[in-house]
Amino acid sequence: xxxxxxxxxxxxxxxxxxxxxxxxxxxxxxxxxxxxxxxxxxxxxxxxxxxxxxxxxxxxxxxxxxxxxxxxxxxxxxxxxxxxxxxxxxxxxxxxxxxxxxxxxxxxxxxxxxxxxxxxxxxxxxxxxxxxxxxxxxxxxxxxxxxxxxxxxxxxxxxxxxxxxxxxxxxxxxxxxx
Numbered sequence: 634x635x636x637x638x639x640x641x642x643x644x645x646x647x648x649x650x651x652x653x654x655x656x657x658x659x660x661x662x663x664x665x666x667x668x669x670x671x672x673x674x675x676x677x678x679x680x681x682x683x684x685x686x687x688x689x690x691x692x693x694x695x696x697x698x699x700x701x702x703x704x705x706x707x708x709x710x711x712x713x714x715x716x717x718x719x720x721x722x723x724x725x726x727x728x729x730x731x732x733x734x735x736x737x738x739x740x741x742x743x744x745x746x747x748x749x750x751x752x753x754x755x756x757x758x759x760x761x762x763x764x765x766x767x768x769x770x771x772x773x774x775x776x777x778x779x780x781x782x783x784x785x786x787x788x789x790x791x792x793x794x795x796x797x798x799x800x801x802x803x804x805x806x807x808x809x810x811x
Contacts, residue, residue: 637722641729644710644714645725645727645728645733648661649734649737652730658737664703668699668703668723668727669723669727671723689715692716696708738770739768739769739770740771740772741771741772741789742774743771743788744776744787744789745759745773745774745787746775746785747775747777747778747781748777748779748784750775750777751775751785756773760773763787763789767789782797784797
């Protein structure tokens, strides 16, 4: 995973810088999201791995599948990726682009998993607290997992806050072992 991210980083950074200069962050975000999804399709996977197709043919096929959703610069970007045999990296490129975009917009996606459903008031309060702590606008994504027993598990990028009962029991068990 780290190696793929390393390979994808220069392409994501170039796409981000272009989109930022031309004030097209939303368009490029959508384009890269579509490209990442297309690259994961089983049929497209076979095309990308086909030894008899040239890199240019692969790029042309890829662009044709995406059709009118790509402007000239996006088509050129796909051809550059293909020329360097990097089309399979599109999911990582898209993910890194989204991270750069969130950094620019001072936003963060936060996944909150709780043992029980959080109502809107609880979600709003949690979002405000996290926004103050992280210094960013928080986009909260709530999910339920009864195996947590109680409490919440919060993930925001590299930050993980485990306030679940299951997590506390695991920490206690670890402390008792040592």
